[in-house]
Amino acid sequence: MNTFLMRLKTALRLSAREMRGGLAGFYIFLACIALGTAAIAAVNSVSTSITKSIASQGQSLLGGDLRFELTNREANDREKAFLSEFGTVSHSTGLRSMARLPDGSDQSLVEVKAVDIVYPLYGSFVAAPDKPLADLLQKQGDAYGAVAAPLLLDRLGMKLGDSLLIGSTKLVITGTITTEPDAVSEGFGFAPRLLTSGEALAASGLIQTGSLVEQVYKIKLKPGAPSLKIIQDRAKAEFPDAGWSIRTSDRAAPNLTANITRFSQFLTLVGLTALIVGGVGVANAVRAFLDSKRSVIATLKCLGAPASVVVMVYLFQIMMIAGLGIALGLAIGAVAPWIASYYLAQFLPIPADFAIYPRSLLLALMFGGLTTLAFSVMPLGHAREVPATALFREQGFETRRLPSWPYVLVAALAIAALAGLAIVTAYDRRLAIFFLIAMAASFVVLRLVAYGIAALARRSPRLPSPALRLAVGNIHRPGALTPSVILSLGLGLALLVTLSMIDGNLRNNLTGTLSEKAPNFFFVDIQRDQLDGFRQVVQQQAPQGQIVEVPMLRGRITALNGQDIAKISVPPQGRWVLRGDRGITYAKDVPKNATVTEGQWWAPDYKGEPLVSFSAQEASDLGLKIGDTVTVNVLGRNLTAKIANFRKVDWQSLSINFVMVFSPNAFAGAPHAWLATLTEPNASPQQEAAILRSVTKAFPTITSVRVKDALDMVDALVGQLAVAIRAAAAIALISSVLVLSGALAAGNRGRTHDAVVLKTLGATRPMLIRAFTYEYLLLGLATAIFALLAGSVAGWYVVSQIMKLPASFLPGVAVSTVALALVTTIGIGLAGTWRVLGQKAAPVLREL
Template sequence: MSAATAIRSLRPFLALRLALREMRGGLKGFYIFLACIALGTAAIAGVNSLSQSISATIASRGQDILAGDIRFELNNRVATPEERAFLDGLGDVSASAGLRSMVRLPDGSNQALVELKAVDSAYPLYGVLESEPARPLSDLLSKQGDVYGAVAAPLLLERLGIAPGTEVLVGNARIRINATLIRESDALSDGFGFAPRLMVSAEALATSGLVQTGSLVEHSYKIRLADPSRVASIRTEAQSRFPAAGWSIRTSTNAAPSLNANITRFSQFLTLVGLTALIVGGVGVGNAVRSYLDGKRGVIATFKCLGAPASLVATIYLAQILMIASIGIAIGLVIGALIPFVAAQFLADVLPVSTSFELYPSALGLAALFGFLTALAFAVLPLGRARRVPATALFRQQGFERSGFPAWPYLAGALICLAALAGLAVWTAYDRYISLIFLGAIAFAFIVLRAVAFLIGWLARRSPRVHSPALRLAIGNIHRPGALTPSVVLSLGLGLALLVTLALIDGNLRRELTGNMSERAPNFFFVDIQGHEIDGFRSLLGDAMPKGKIIEVPMLRGRIVALNGEDVNSRTVPPGGQWVLRGDRGITYAKNKPENSTLTEGAWWPADYSGEPLV
């Protein structure tokens, strides 16, 4: 090995030793650097750790959340004898029914909408139902005379202004609320509720008279399997034996798919927000590195005068930057790791999140990778400029403002880091199309803000001469060589853009939900009116509101079981359209097209249509 080769092989160790000596003076000048990296890393680590915590808890508590190993759900009908025999052969079965109805006080003084859930004596197969007072569910729902027991959510008692022990009416059934509902383990798997829960027995629901042909009722059959290892094969067997059943099948490994999907989407949104904060901080990283290197002009000059090659100088300060970035990332990871534990103290009552402290290595690793890529992407260019400055220029106290663009390897390195940052954001995204739009918007914002910074400098350079020395110096500092105008405009512009974007999203959602409510929303909305009741209902409305406008839409509920003649379970559906197939849909058979509907293809059936049923 030649002497030159030996010296080159020792350069990394020499650079590391010199970098460590340089850092003996502390982190002065790098506090902004540390804050930018730590905050951005903490945001990404915390959001993804919380998302994984919720997903892991759902997976580990799948049986409790589903209240079974597997669930079969049918809309508007009970299982046929053949279907029920098949389900009974799988293990212990708990049947329940859910629908929306009105509960009213016997004297008619008050009423409220409820999510009615009727359960059998086997409920729940897994998990627990907590109530106040704490008594067996069978006792709370038992019948005393002609009055059935019930458990109600506290919100329902508050809306009706009553206390436990009060009797109410549900359809034709008289119900006594014996306890308030504290926790219902399978509430998450039942989906979003529009009203507070009222839980009754299956016998009480049958007595109420609410379940008739055409009633909107979801019948669920939750099963504790005799052989839990058969979960995967049972779905296939059920679909092959009963292809026209139209039931929705869910297993404990995917107990709350809608919640999982919403958490994933929300975490992607917050991850992109965190990435924006990290990129905004990246501009601060570039400024901090540049200012630090500008303050090290004498040291760099000394290195070069003693014969240190430019590559060694760049390696020394690159090692320092990586060490300082590591400190900032470590701080961010510690904060991010604590976020799920802290959030659990506030979310445990509404979301399945673990209250014990756990680490999520993949989330922390992803955040660390984002942090390192950001630090490198914005620090490489100042290093490249410092590398090109000759020692003579440094001794004359000239900074880096006239050093121009760095050498092409540094430009290429910065571009590679930015490309890796963008690729990582797209690759880890739930919706890659949104990620691409987001990254394109950031790139466009960079271009626009750089153009704005150039325009500000151009205007300052051509502004009339002012008499005030302070103002003249201020204007001169805006356009002088090496001015921080581009960096300041970029940082403020991106930060403001992020805040404005969040405000616009919030404002658009609020306006969409409430902006035209008074103009378009009806005063009353009635559902589940049976065919034999419609004439009397029209007469009642006509007497109460002679000049009122009544819009009727006949409707039934159903699931899509085939798409273009193929079983939907055998087709690959994009994530954006899977929600259509997950639950039941509203289907109208109105004679005329509803006023607020748009027909995108085909023709509406004739008002006097008579023939084969279309649904």
């Protein structure tokens, strides 16, 4: 024990002395570790900041301590009495409608929210001008006051004091919305907000039988009220068929929180890619550092220093330098939420105050430390096992074989710990496992690609150009840069190609394939007595258009096979079906855009127990089979139906599709509205505008949704997400460039000897420049081809197999990838070797 402590103390002392020489040779090492650690720390810190802010501001974001939501109906007297028992209740109503100018010249889809006089229960509603909300919404003559999002005024060319119509009610715009405290809990909206009073909405005539309306009741608990859980349990026990969705202030925006967590996990994995790519740079830097210290290592061994002491000396140095890089990355990650608050404050409730999130920083610290250990142990093992005589005699380490088993074991354990940490901390562990498998496979494939390129170069015919012949020889000679270039640049480029392919195909589908197949309009909330008149209006404006109409209700799945969905473990890909309300319908015949894949459709005059046809893919995600039962709550009543068949649904068509189609007898006598689509591929923008005006003018209560507008909004959202994803991918690419630079710097010693010998034998500088340019050109081209193949396959898989969308090859991405690879390899390669070409011959020849 004393001997070990003495050796440890000696190693620490020698490490500290050698560190006095500075960080020469370790700047790329520092950058690789700092960059990857910073990415992981920043992503997780920002995510934690947002989720904790949502939790801490839960009452304001939810608009109450509890939120009860009903679809298509108001609470009855007994339910209202139950809610009022616990404190002050605020009632709001939300729906989509058409807001139109009084002269009918223009209109826009809006998200209407009608509130009562006690709104908001928590937080502050701020408008411009800054007046009490009750004053802004009060009735003025024959018109009611309303506050609108600035976007609505921009769309309709309005200003404060102007009027618009919703349904049969006239509204006067008295202000614009600055802060709506509970907007986050309301969810994402495709249209600008229009806030008015409950009296104004009641007078509009928009709330009719079967209309898609959300009735929300928020409670501010009085002192001494029961706990949130007790109230929830009582609500479920006393009103089992109410069908209301209950949310508490500690989970104010669960969908937003879950989406942020998923997205942060994805970006964390991209950051981990950057860190692992940087690990290759760590290994190169450690190997080059130990190579430069070969005379010191030889001297220590000759003076009797045990091999373990030599290893500890340089392990301490490496970990100290890594600690500096990790600390730099953690510092960047720590200030990231504070910086992000200035950009995200208008979208998300992220605080502007500086705060540190230890768990996020600890996670990044562990990833950085394990990566450093995993990639530095093997070079240390090689240094330990080389005898002193070999170090004096040779120029570097022989790394063709593995070091002794303890070093291999430590590296393997570090890699296993790294993988385990990624899986344990992941929101979706299956995704993390797939990522790690893909990462391991990429390393193996890239190594095989490097070997294949070297083998092809070795077997190439004799070339007439000396420079080209020298370039090909450099690709396969011992100590060639081929493995380093392919491994370092290939992974970053492949990731960039994958993300570019996904982004490009999504945009092509949104603006091309999907928009061509999609209907021009969706029309919602059509009453039965309006159907004939609606058809006539549409056919007058679009005589060649195809109109499809189906009955539509809203229902929430409450149980599967009699078991409460809250107690069922559902895979992530199927959870959306059980989240919130779903559109449902009934039909005598199989829908034209679907085919039955299993089971039998019911007869047109079927009168037996309620049956349901379920979408095949979603049924598979939920683990359902023919004969299982599904319980849905519609208009406050629970209905249980048996699954009769599965359908293959073409969601890509954007036509009318439903997860569940019931037998007609299931909803006999239930009040409902109708949903319709209009498809007219040849309609011009002017004709679409005329259709919209005619329908809105003739039927103010019908909501018209222009599909192109919705696709444009989704395309803008995809574009914003793509910026964040590409920024994360750029970090991985920068790590690749750093690793490439380090690999070239580490090989400069051998390049210097080669250049001096060749110049001594008569080679000119221009010839050597051409040779190096050809070499980097060939390596860059090979790397680009691999990245294109691997990235295209990965992008195709994600788009076609996961997103279930058409995927195609994008030539623009291919050209930019090849150009980026060539510019990077040739530029960095020549920059790194330019100094080598000017090296004087005498000092180098004396060392040979």
